[in-house]
Amino acid sequence: MVYIVGEKGLSFLHASDGKDRAEAPVDADTLNKAGIPHDRAGNFYTEHDEFTIWKVDRTGKKIWSYSRPEGQTGVIGFGLISDRQGNVIFTDTGGSIFSLDSNGKERFIVLRNDEGLVFTRIWTDPDGVLYASADGMGILAIAPKDK
Incomplete structure (x- = not known):
């Protein structure tokens, strides 16, 4: 099964024939x-364009959008991930890290604004701790207040 989030929402393509399987699991x-x-909760985060993140439902209907904050210079949407709490986290080409809650509200932004192209790797653990690593930064951990 191949899972794709695109303009039509979430599609499940069977590897043998390429046909959409609407009954595929979405747990x-x-x-x-x-x-x-x-x-x-059955909704998905996707990069709409190089400056905008969308939250969409299974059919691709936009629930909300988030655009790059004014003054930011990097292209956003790199390394788009979600944590177990349903928050979305992503980076930009300047090495900055963004986190939004499931309602599209900013949780935090770590500004780096590097003028060169910086690929920041991000991942989360089961407790909601975000880890990030990039050239010249080492490893950064951001934990919820109760952790």
Whole structure:
């Protein structure tokens, strides 16, 4: 099964014939294994363009959008992931890190604004701790207040 989030929402293509299988599972474990960022309520996060992130439902209908903050210079949407709480986290080409809650509200932004192209790797653990690594930065950990 191939999982794709696009303009038409979430599609499940069978590997043998390429046909959409609407009945394919959409449970959180399956989506996590497929690497599809989601809110744990049946909605998905996707890069709309180089400056905008969208949250969409299964059919591709936009629920909300988030655009790059004014003054930011990098292209956003790199490394788009979600955590077990349904938050979305992503980076930009300047090495900055963004996190939004499932309602599209900013949780935090770590500004780096590097003028060169910086690929920041991000991942989360089961407790909601975000880890990030990039050239010249080492490893950064951001934990919820109660952790």
